[in-house]
Amino acid sequence: MGKVNQFTADDHKIVTSAVSLAEKATDGEIVTIVTGQSDHYGDVAWALSGLVALTALLVVSLFPEIYLNMIDWFAGGWSGVTALPYWALFVFAAMKFFGTRLILIWKPLLFLLIPSPIKKARVRRRAVTLFRVSTDHRTVGRTGILLYLSMREHRAEIVADEAIAANVEPAVWGDAMIAMIDLVRAGTPGAGMAEAVRQMGLVLAEHFPKTDQNPNELPDRLIEL
Structure with missing residues (x-):
């Protein structure tokens, strides 16, 4: 192998x-x-990626105002958003999931994280x-x-x-x-x-x-x- x-x-x-x-x-x-x-250890890399995505969603649910302020800033203060839309949560979680999986292609980091x-x-x-x-x-x-x-x-x-x-x-x-x-x-x-x-x-x-x-x-x- x-x-x-x-x-x-x-x-x-x-x-x-x-x-x-x-x-x-x-x-x-x-x-x-x-x-x-x-x-x-491909299964471990996918599992770690899922864990990162779920953790990110948990952080969003605990501190939604941070992300609402970010959306408002990108919209120049005209977003009018008072709650995070589902599509934004999906995109955010997907970015975390696939971004982490891409990073874990680097074997030294993956092996450092494997229990x-x-x-x-x-x-x-x-x-x-x-x-x-x-x-x-x-x-x-x-x-x-x-x-x-x-x-x-x-x-x-x-x-x-x-x-x-x-x-x-x-x-x-x-x-x-x-x-x-x-x-x-x-x-x-x-x-x-x-x-x-x-x-x-x-x-x-x-x-x-x-x-x-x-x-x-x-x-x-x-x-x-």
Whole structure:
């Protein structure tokens, strides 16, 4: 949903090497995906525009004299209007609505206004969707796990297959997530994902040590969407 320019060819090599190294000690299969953003948030932009329009109408209803004076001024003091006409309210609300929507085309402003819980939910939903496509039911022992990073939202998710989820509490991945986010913030996203993979590999090696019955079934390379 958005090309990530922060990841260089070297970053891809670093992450891919980290996955290959981590999987040497475990039957777990680590899939890494990075994307520019997890959602277009068009519905949020429309909702914010509607909120602005409704708020503007509320202000008009509370302070109608301000707008009556404006109409009178434009008419040179000859408007004779004592109440705001419905067409004026409609035009005013429409201008606020579509004007706000036009402004919110600028992504930095839109992302500044999107509530954090919405970003978190959208990133999680996208991660789960990608997990189902790339990882779920694709390993013999149900030992696939996805590390997902969404750059614009500054969020990441780890989604594990059935066997891993049954043996490892979600909180265990906390250190890996923190290490990755810290390095991403420092401007080294490739190193951040590689460190997260390393720490995930240690956990997987503890619960799912390497055996001869589990081949490498999922790609080691970093997938960039």
